Amino acid sequence: MNENIKIFLIGFMGSGKTAYGKPLAELLNIAFFDLDEYIEKKYNCPIMKIFIEEGEKKFREYEQNALYEITACSRSFVLATGGGTPCHYNNIAYMNMQGISIYLKCTVDELYENILLSDPERPLLQGKRGNELHRHVKQLLSIREPVYEQAKIILTGESHNPQKIFEIITSAVQSDILSSV
Numbered sequence: 183m184n185e186n187i188k189i190f191l192i193g194f195m196g197s198g199k200t201a202y203g204k205p206l207a208e209l210l211n212i213a214f215f216d217l218d219e220y221i222e223k224k225y226n227c228p229i230m231k232i233f234i235e236e237g238e239k240k241f242r243e244y245e246q247n248a249l250y251e252i253t254a255c256s257r258s259f260v261l262a263t264g265g266g267t268p269c270h271y272n273n274i275a276y277m278n279m280q281g282i283s284i285y286l287k288c289t290v291d292e293l294y295e296n297i298l299l300s301d302p303e304r305p306l307l308q309g310k311r312g313n314e315l316h317r318h319v320k321q322l323l324s325i326r327e328p329v330y331e332q333a334k335i336i337l338t339g340e341s342h343n344p345q346k347i348f349e350i351i352t353s354a355v356q357s358d359i360l361s362s363v
């Protein structure tokens with residue numbers, strides 16, 4: 183695919199943004215970025231340490247800087263954002279202006295399971311386990327969901343595989359949805 187195509191994968195922690203993003207970028211034959219990884223390299227510091235030592239507000243500034251930098255410097259890419267990226271500084275509007283945002287929508291139970299299987303020691307979930315973790319995921323998701331749902335494309339569980347996302351994007355390009363991007 184030769185188009186100038188900027189794809190922002192958004193969704194809650196544990197929704198699979200990185201897991202689906204990498205193979206999707208390969209299928210589209212374009213670059214892949216993981217926003218957290220980019221921030222860690224740029225500031226030479228793990229995300230957890232940034233939260234602990236500089237606080238969430240500073241992290242959100244770094245996050246927006248990184249989002250703008252990647253978007254400005256690369257013609258085509260798949261970017262796996264952080265779970266909170268679209269919800270701060272109106273980043274969702276910026277992403278929608280710059281390219282195609284795709285929300286990987288999951289249920290609270292799916293997110294809870296995925297978080298347990300991957301890394302429950304994320305800064306915003308630290309120390310939470312069992313029912314407390316489940317309740318926290320549910321509460322934070324209900325606050326964030328109205329923002330996530332501003333994405334241009336919303337994919338529910340059954341379409342969460344790179345091939346399916348690839349087909350949806352390809353057909354969106356063909357039907358010229360992207361002419362307005």
Ligand code: S3P
Nearest residue numbers: 194195196218264265266304305
């Ligand atoms: C965050 C999600 C994390 C990371 C940071 C904050 C959030 O990314 O950016 O810990 O606010 O939901 P993942 O969604 O990749 O876990």
